[in-house]
Amino acid sequence: MMTPFRSTRRQFIRTIAGEAGVLALLGCVRREQAMVTLYTFGDSILDCGRYNEYGVHPGQLLVRNDDRLFPEFQGQDLQSQGTARLEHRAQDGATVRWLPSQVQGLQVEGQAIALITIGGNDLLGGLIRDSGPGITTFANDLDTFVQQLPIRPILLGNVYDPTLGDDQRNFSGVDPAIARTNLRRINTAIQEIATRYGQLVDIHAHFLTGDPSWFTATIEPSLRGASEVRRAFLPYVLGKS
Numbered sequence: 001m002m003t004p005f006r007s008t009r010r011q012f013i014r015t016i017a018g019e020a021g022v023l024a025l026l027g028c029v030r031r032e033q034a035m036v037t038l039y040t041f042g043d044s045i046l047d048c049g050r051y052n053e054y055g056v057h058p059g060q061l062l063v064r065n066d067d068r069l070f071p072e073f074q075g076q077d078l079q080s081q082g083t084a085r086l087e088h089r090a091q092d093g094a095t096v097r098w099l100p101s102q103v104q105g106l107q108v109e110g111q112a113i114a115l116i117t118i119g120g121n122d123l124l125g126g127l128i129r130d131s132g133p134g135i136t137t138f139a140n141d142l143d144t145f146v147q148q149l150p151i152r153p154i155l156l157g158n159v160y161d162p163t164l165g166d167d168q169r170n171f172s173g174v175d176p177a178i179a180r181t182n183l184r185r186i187n188t189a190i191q192e193i194a195t196r197y198g199q200l201v202d203i204h205a206h207f208l209t210g211d212p213s214w215f216t217a218t219i220e221p222s223l224r225g226a227s228e229v230r231r232a233f234l235p236y237v238l239g240k241s
Helices: 003-032 058-063 096-103 120-124 134-148 176-197 203-207 223-240
Strands: 036-042 084-088 111-117 154-157 199-201
Touching: 036 058, 036 096, 058 084, 058 111, 058 223, 096 134, 111 223, 120 176, 134 176, 154 176, 154 223, 176 199, 199 223, 203 223
Parallel strands: 036 084, 036 111, 111 154, 154 199
Antiparallel strands: none
């Protein structure tokens, strides 16, 4: 009469051990799915919602794709991998000198990823004609900001060319040879800083594969452009989460 009891006892022990293993596994899954916060800093490359009728900008799409507008990206976002949220601090019109104001009150907890795009407005504000120390000053200011930013990893986007490499689309009033030289200089500075502190996202190269529909108001990302900025950042964001 004792044999069934021993068998039942063994089954009970195996059941408890199995449940403990499942609970341990669930604990690992919960840790893996800890909240990820995506932070955006910089200019209208990331803050372009006002330039399309849906108010869409790249940070939103990276956290949660709009499957109705962009069905090809369904399941390709942070929320498809776990719990994620957006803290959007980029501002249309920002220059490198604006960046410190964008971190005021910043509190970083848990897993975080920072996206930065800057430089286009600095070019339009005079650096497109720079023949002196202007771009060096820009680089020093950006280096200081990125170095002190209490978020890692950092994904730093460079500046695209809204003329798509076509001199006939030049809108700046500056000799295209000078304008392109300074665009290269500022993007070289951004690349060097990205190499020191994080990862370069080559928005410039990606947008050269595009067409005028990626832009609105001459230089701003359109709805399609917002998605294409997202496309450039996407593999890095998903790879860091």
